[in-house]
Amino acid sequence: xxxxxxxxxxNAQESTRPVREDIKGLPLHAQYQKQGKTWYVYxxxxxxxxxxxxxxRDYIGTLSPDGREFRPxxxxxxxxPDFEHRPPERWKNPVMRQRALEKLNANKVxxxxxxxxxxxxxxxxxxxxxxxxAICASILYxxxxxxxxxxxxxxxxxxxxxxxxLAMHSAxxxxxxxxxxxxxxxxxxxxxxxxxSPRASxxxxxIGNEQTLSLKMAQACASHLEDGExxxxxxxxxxxxxxxxxxxxxxxxxxxxxxxxxNVSLMINVKDGSxxxxxxxxxxxxxxxxxxxxxxxxxxxxxxxxxPLILMDRGYPNQAEFANLDRDGYRFLIGAKTSMKIVKDVxxxxxxxxxxxxxxxxxxxxxxxxxxxxxxxxGHRMTVHSxxxxxxxxxxxxxxxxxxxxxxxxxxxxxxKENALSQxxxxxLEFFDVTSEGDLVLDEAKVSxxxxxxxxxxxxGNVDISLMDALTxxxxxxxxxxxxxxxxxxxxxxxxxxxxxxxxGLLMTTFVGLSILTYLRTKMNxxxxxxxxxxxxxxxxxxxxxxxxxxxKDLRRIKLAYSKSGKPRLLxxxxxxxxxxxxxxxxxxxxxxxxxxKLLSGSHLVETLKK
Numbered sequence: 105x106x107x108x109x110x111x112x113x114x115n116a117q118e119s120t121r122p123v124r125e126d127i128k129g130l131p132l133h134a135q136y137q138k139q140g141k142t143w144y145v146y147x148x149x150x151x152x153x154x155x156x157x158x159x160x161r162d163y164i165g166t167l168s169p170d171g172r173e174f175r176p177x178x179x180x181x182x183x184x185p186d187f188e189h190r191p192p193e194r195w196k197n198p199v200m201r202q203r204a205l206e207k208l209n210a211n212k213v214x215x216x217x218x219x220x221x222x223x224x225x226x227x228x229x230x231x232x233x234x235x236x237x238a239i240c241a242s243i244l245y246x247x248x249x250x251x252x253x254x255x256x257x258x259x260x261x262x263x264x265x266x267x268x269x270l271a272m273h274s275a276x277x278x279x280x281x282x283x284x285x286x287x288x289x290x291x292x293x294x295x296x297x298x299x300x301s302p303r304a305s306x307x308x309x310x311i312g313n314e315q316t317l318s319l320k321m322a323q324a325c326a327s328h329l330e331d332g333e334x335x336x337x338x339x340x341x342x343x344x345x346x347x348x349x350x351x352x353x354x355x356x357x358x359x360x361x362x363x364x365x366x367n368v369s370l371m372i373n374v375k376d377g378s379x380x381x382x383x384x385x386x387x388x389x390x391x392x393x394x395x396x397x398x399x400x401x402x403x404x405x406x407x408x409x410x411x412p413l414i415l416m417d418r419g420y421p422n423q424a425e426f427a428n429l430d431r432d433g434y435r436f437l438i439g440a441k442t443s444m445k446i447v448k449d450v451x452x453x454x455x456x457x458x459x460x461x462x463x464x465x466x467x468x469x470x471x472x473x474x475x476x477x478x479x480x481x482x483g484h485r486m487t488v489h490s491x492x493x494x495x496x497x498x499x500x501x502x503x504x505x506x507x508x509x510x511x512x513x514x515x516x517x518x519x520x521k522e523n524a525l526s527q528x529x530x531x532x533l534e535f536f537d538v539t540s541e542g543d544l545v546l547d548e549a550k551v552s553x554x555x556x557x558x559x560x561x562x563x564x565g566n567v568d569i570s571l572m573d574a575l576t577x578x579x580x581x582x583x584x585x586x587x588x589x590x591x592x593x594x595x596x597x598x599x600x601x602x603x604x605x606x607x608x609g610l611l612m613t614t615f616v617g618l619s620i621l622t623y624l625r626t627k628m629n630x631x632x633x634x635x636x637x638x639x640x641x642x643x644x645x646x647x648x649x650x651x652x653x654x655x656x657k658d659l660r661r662i663k664l665a666y667s668k669s670g671k672p673r674l675l676x677x678x679x680x681x682x683x684x685x686x687x688x689x690x691x692x693x694x695x696x697x698x699x700x701x702k703l704l705s706g707s708h709l710v711e712t713l714k715k
Contacts, residue, residue, distance in 0.1 A: 122171030129174040133187035136167060143167035145174060147187045151200055162194055179347060183602065192313075193350050193604035222261055222295035222706025228666045231675065232292035235659030238700050240272040240620050241294060242690045245703075245712070247378060249619045252324035254713045256317060256612070261710045266307050268709075269293040271616035274595045276656050292664055295706025308601055308609030315605060317612040319401065322381035326405045329373070329412070334577060335380060336415045336584035337398070339369040339391045340592075346602045355387035368611070369394055372587055374415070374580040377622035379587075381405070382615050384607070391419035399428060408433045413567060415581040421564065426488060427481035430566050437565035437578055440490070447562035450475045450492045458494040458560075465572060470495040472571035491563040491574040499559025506554065510535055514544050590621040594653065624652050630687040632680065646687060655684070664700060672697040 122143065124130065136145045146161040162185065165176040185191070195201035244250040250268055257263040272293060299307055311317065344352040344366045351366045365387035371380040383401065385394050395416075402408060411433070418439040429436050440447050454473050457463050463471045471494045478487055513520075513532040520529060521542060535551055536544040563574050596614045601607050627646070634644035650658065663675040674697045685693040694700070702708050 122167060126172055127167065127174055128172060131164065131174070131186070134164065134174075143171060147185070147190070149190060149195075149200075151197070153197065153199055158197065160194075160196055160200075162190065183348065191348065191603055191605075193348060222265055222710065224296055226666050226670050228668055228670070231663045231665045233290055233660040233662065234292045234664040234674070234700055234704060235662030235681065235694075236276045236656040237272055237291050237293055238662075238693060238703055239656070239659060239685070239688065239690070240275055241268075241703050242693060243620050243623045244268055244272070244616070246689065247619060247623055248325075248328050249379075249616055250709070250712065252321060253612075253616060255324045256320040257311060259713045261706065261713060263307075263311060264713060265295045265706055265709055266299055266304075267311070267613055267616060269295075269298045270304055270307070270613045271620065273298045274614065274617040275620040291660065292704050294704050294709055305601065305606060308606040308613070309603060310609070311612070312605035312608030312610075315608045317608050318381065318383050319404075321612055321615060322383075322401060323405045325378075325380050326402075326407050326410075328378075329380065329407065329410050331410050333410065333412045334374045334415065334580060335371055335407075335412045336374050336581040337369065337371045337420070338417055338581070338584040338588065339367055339385075339394060339419070340588050341365045341367055341387060342596065344387065344607075348603050349601070349607050350604045351384055351386045351607070353387040353389075355389075366607075367391075367394065369398060370584060370587060371398075371414075372584050372622065374583040377583060377587070377626045379615060379619050379622065380407075382611060384611055391417075392422050392425070395420055395422070395425050396428065399425075399432060399434070402434070403432055411435065413437060413577065415578055417581065423479055424481050426479065426564075426566070427484040427486060430486040431484045435565070435567050437563055437567060437574060439578065439581075440562040440564045442557050442560045442562060444562070444564070446477060446479075446488060446490050446564055447492055447560075448557075449477075450490055450562070451557065451560055458492075465493075465575070468572070468575060469497060472575070474571050474574075476568075486566060487568075488564055488566060489568055491565075491571055492560060493562070493571075493575065494560050496559065498561070499555075502558040503555050506551070506558070510546065510551070514546070517544050586625065587618060587622055590625065590652075591618050594621060621652060624655075624688070627688045628652065632683040632687050646684070659684075662694065664697060664704075672701040674700060 121138075122136070127136075130136075130145070131147075133147060134145050135148050136143045138144075143166060144163055145165045145167060146163045149160045149162070151158055151160075162179070163177065164180040164185065165174055167173065168175055179185070183191075190204065192201050192204035195204055241250075244253075250264070253267050254260075254264045257267065276291070341355060341357060342365060343357075344364050346352060349366070352364045353366075354362055355365050355367070356362055357365070367385040367387055367389050369383045369385065369391075371382075372378065373380060381401065383394070383398060385397075413435045414429075414437075416436065416438040418441050421438050421440050421444060426436075442448060442451065450473055451458075454475065457473045458471045460471075463473055465472050473492050474489065475492070476487055476489045478485060480486075510532060513529065514536070525533065533544075535547055535554070537547055539545060563578055565574075567574075569577070591614065595617050596610075601610050630646050631641075631643040632646060632649075634642060634649075646655070649655075659681065661676045662681060664672055665675055666672055674694060677694045681694050682692075685691065692699075
């Protein structure tokens, strides 16, 4: 009985609610509720939708075990939220999120004064590196991206300057944003230079508040598109560890692991590597699920009127989307898995043709068969052309890989059979029969049937072209994969921001920086005079001399200095630098210090935006 009484007293003590006035550091309007043995602290947000009362909560920390002190969590420490100003992206209810955005935009105060001066005073004792930044600025002016940024940001000089400087910084160096302040003391960016990390975060948040940057940038870029261009589309995943980003969701990475991420789609012009549009989606959204939204985006910005040919990989095929694309006037050529019925029918019904020398594509080391079929979806009928290829080398390689995989699985079976099998193991097990003793016996018939479909690859589309033309055009889709590789190597490996608005700003700045790298990549095959070259013309390909980063690093030795009278002069410029600038499309760039100083001036940017 004494024990029962003691337990009741203990339970009563544990369930006693802490007195608000006694809790040290508890934020105003915060509430606390006990779950298990822990008191959780949160901001409650009550609202009514269609007469139904609902509540959302932002958990901001816990109470100490004695209930006398507030202990903030990571969200509270990083964002320092207050009850009266809940970030719009925290709202899960779409109606409340829209209300919050409208209120934020109504109260937004512009940070740019109309008479702001964008250029610092001349320092005659200072020498700043201008080689790399002059090249990058020239690219942004020539490819129209600086103009595009201005259009997106309402031609506000300070915002435009901040965006292009951060983009140039990310393209020039792999250093993190928090080192940008140091970079600005060594390199001459446009006007006042590059924002430091805290200011950059504020900038991303500011420009991304309305979360419409990708649409505005797509509209600006599409205006430069010419008729009949070939465009390549692809998607990739970026790790995202912030709980405050609404698009962050657990998805499967390329290495097979799972984690929070976002899905980013990118479209480029394969002719010159110029960027057309980007779009962010939740991390658990597949590529095929993004196509409907992308198609509507392209229609909204007028891409369909330019009649482009759109190349997509095997993650996008879907019969309903074929019909939607065709109905909206888009030409497309899409990679297709051999399991797709349109492709499989060609392999089954015309199999002997893949061994006939008449279907051999010379110099391509493969055989090809073209076919067509009519499909209907939602009342729309269309002709789908299929281009199916068989590569003997690919067949042998894939056969070796299959047999090696099955051998490795059989060898590991004594250990694996005692544990739960992974999805890959279950797929391997389908090729075996299990004896009564638990041993594996290879099912030769199943293996033979699997090998029957190896070595093939297919393309499907609504364009009627030759097999060689289809193969040549589709290979250009590699350009968008290279663009993603450049992005991950030099610009962006994780989101690094902590709100949906800031993510929108970061992605646009990354898009601008990527336009610099894709431009340089298309020019790296050019040549410059080189007396040490072994070829008779005494020229060397640029990409044989440097990588993009090595080239930009080498150009940093070119500096801009001013005399006591304020006259600019360039230091450390040699003939090879002038040859390189010409090969990159900017002849005479390093011939005049005055022109370089003007190129990197804020006043020149302002004049450009006024045109």
